[in-house]
Amino acid sequence: MAAGPAWAQPAPAFADLLRQATQTAPRLKEAQAGVREAQGLALQAQARPNPVVGLEAENFGGKAPYNGTNQAETTLSVAQALELGGKRSARVSAANAEVTAAEARNRQASADFAYELAVAYAAAEAAQARADLAAQALKRSQDDLGVSRALVDAGREANLRLVTAQAAEASARADAEAARADAVEALARLSALAGVAEPYTSLAGGLLSAPASPSTADGVPPADMPALQVARAEREAAGKQVTVERRRAIPDLTASVGVRRLNGQGLTGNDSTALVAGVSVPFPLFDQNRGNVAAASARANAADARFEEARLRAEADWRSARVQADAAVSRVSASQQSEAAADEAYRLARVGYESGKTPLVEVLNAQRALTDARRTTLDARVARVRAQATLARLAGRAPFGE
Template sequence: MHRIIAAFLAAASCASLAQAQTAPIASPVAQLTLERALELAGAVAPSIEAASASVRAAEAARTVAGYRPNPTIVAETENVVGSGQYRGLRSAETTAGLELPIELGGKRSARVAVADAVSDRARIGAALATADLRLAITQAYIEAVAAERRVVTAREQAEIAREALRAATVRVRAGRASPIEQQRADVLRINAEATEERAERLTIVARDNLARRIGQPVSGPLDLAWFDRVEGYGPALRVAPAGTLALAAAQADVATATAQVRLARAQRVPDVTVSASARRLEETNDVAAVFGVSVPFPVFNRGGAAVTQANAERDQAEALRRAAELDTAQALANAEAEVANAATTARAASGPALAAAQEAARIARIGYREGKFGQLDLLDAERTLSETRTAAIDALAAYRDAQAHRNRLATAAPDLSRN
């Protein structure tokens, strides 16, 4: 009998092993890092699509600016449908030819210069859109990671509260504590579980917001190690305003305004239109050539006001550039200080302060179970630990957010050189 049972168990074990070997192994869901989120968002962001369309439009406008004026086909008939010898078409004179405008004063090259400046500004605008998207995605990612961290903390605090309630219940039943301790512990448990529920709900919202940004569900874990890491010690290297996107945009506006001044000056030079035609005389059936030249007579609009307007707009753009340089330098200095201060706060909150609060809570729990500490001491230690954990998460989120803002301000301008 024992041999039969042993044989049966061996067969069952072999069957289970074979089934386990043939069953497919579920692959773990890949971690969604910040860089991956940025990559996914760049492929679906409407702002990037709009900026790309703006660049294409500017490039098409550059092509149009280089075209020369189109010739005009001219055809006219004179001395028809009159009276006397001009009755009917017998005295008609038909002229057909071409008129060709000739631009003078460098108008075409001035138009091209304006189009080049506008194209450069569009490319800087595309880089600005990319930098703004990177900031928005980073902030959404920070919010999602911080929400996950808050859920973990809330769950741990809820479990601690339930354990405290169990300990209080034991003490009350043993007659070593007043029933009020059990009620206090129950209130602490209820509040901790409500906090856990709120944190879970906010986590779902934060992950959904991030999913909308990247265009796909956020099903995998987030990079919590990146969130907890505080980078660098000591003063950071200062970033000069020159070469940043903010200043590059202002400089591109100055270049556009300067090109507009050149175009306004070129527009003051009148263009010449030359024409060449063939005239046919109906009465004699003879053909004669007709040549003509036309030049505008600038009596009312001589273009001086347009030049004045363009100069004023250039002066405005130059003043705004200087203001942007001052604002960018100030913003960078403030951002660097905010990053340094946030890093200091994050290190303290997530390091020594958190360790001290955890140790105090641990001692208070042991002492409460052994009857050495009162419940108020335990509640105070647990409240301090909960507040310190929350402060650490907030400090890390503030540090990452300050980093994102600093990086946005320090984003380098794109290379606008043309091949």
């Protein structure tokens, strides 16, 4: 299968990427193929049995008077199996139920894919932001190193301070390189999930700063949740399959009609013809399809149990997702306040160090605290995206207003 088109870099905004990915993502193509498969089987279920055309010759090639074809009898017949007991209607109904189940699975696959794409997009955006943070931290370390070198050269600091600043700069450089590698990996994962031919090198972003979705006051999960739709449709299909197996226990009737040619057996010794008709019905002495009925009934019972499990899990997942979404919003707010405080603390420490009133260790500690605070804010934003995407997935809709 040909790979998807290589889109222009950087990766588009999430809403645009989701629209494009629905045409190229292998996972969605698989789910859509499952629907077409079920539709094909539903079309086949409507087919009736084909007639059987037979040609039969007898009374020839034997001993006299049948040592030729003068006494041969040739019969041309047509036999047609007639499905009794509503087999065809039950089969068609079961096949249509399978189409409904396949469509429900396709909708669930779309919701799951949108969730995973949102999480991957947020992860890539966060990795890119972490790489920027690491680059900023490296720049601050280099600035601190420059200040330390100037103070040491002026005799205001010991050489130990310079060595400490050099070690901090080397550590920041290593962190920046690792962050860049993580960003490349996250973009590659996003590209693979979206089904693009070439990995993205950057993205437009904006998902981490998307406004929080309004909180849902009702803790009852939506009735049209994809997981419930799938379980309900599969339960319906399993129940209809029981009917199919029960109808199969009813014997079918085969009717036949034909024309027989009688060589030399007419009243005057000439050839003659006669009609031949017959009816055959299997006698259900040994096979009454009980095993298949029992197996189908067991599958129907299992489908009932899966539906009940899906209902209970949906309620629990919905309540948990709502709590996580509210907590994620609060976490973002708290982390932003912490980041602002850390930024001010670093600014004051830097001013004090440059004036010789604050030791270098305080500056380094403030710098690490600022970097950690910004990373915490990023983690909180990613968690908020994940929580909101989870709510959207459970509700069967694309996240972030798409």
